[in-house]
Amino acid sequence: MSSNIKIQRICQHCSKEFTARTTVTKYCNDYCSKRAYKARLRSGKIEGSNKETERIKKKPIEELKAKEFLTVRDVSKLLNCSIRTTYRLIAQGHIRAVNLLQRKTLIRRSEIDTLFELPTPESETKQPITMEASESYTLAEVQEKYGISERALHDFIRRKNIPRTKQGWYTHVPKVLIDQLLS
Ligand SMILES: [Zn+2]
Structure with a gap:
C-alpha cells in the first residue's frame, strides 16, 4: 500500500x-x-460481545453453585479439572460421593466448599494439658539429658506425636514418655 x-x-x-x-x-x-x-x-461492540461471551460461559458455573447435589461432570466444571481427575479425587477420599446407581455418582455441593477449608491446627483442637514439673521435662532438659539438638528434638516430638504444653516460657513434655522413647 x-x-x-x-x-x-x-x-x-x-x-x-x-x-x-x-x-x-x-x-x-x-x-x-x-x-x-x-x-x-x-x-463499542467488541467489548460488549466479549462480555456477553463471558456471561454465557460463566452462567452454567453460577447455576452449579446453586445446586445442592452435583454430578461428577458438574464437579469437574466447578474445579476446572477433567472428569478423570474428579474421579481420582473421589477415589483418594478428597471428595465424598455417593454412588446412587452404576452411572450416577452424586456429590454434595458442600463437599467442594470444604475441599478448600484449611484444617484446624492440631494444637487448637486439642485440650490444653498441664504437666507437673516433677513429671515433665523442659525441652532444654531433654536436649541436655539425651544430647540431641533442638531441631532433632522438635522433629522427634512431632514424629512421635508427643503431647506437649507450654507453661510460661518453657515447653514441657512428659518425662515417662521421653525416657521410654529415648533411653
Ligand atoms: Zn494523531
Missing part, C-alpha cells in the same frame, strides 16, 4: 494534520491508531 503518494489528512484521533502515505490512512501515527482502537473497544 505504501507509495510515493502524499495526502494531507486530519488524524481521526488527535485531529492533527498529517501527511498520509496511503489513501486509507486515518491516523497520524501508530500511537493514535492504537488509542483509537482502544477507544472503539471501550465504547
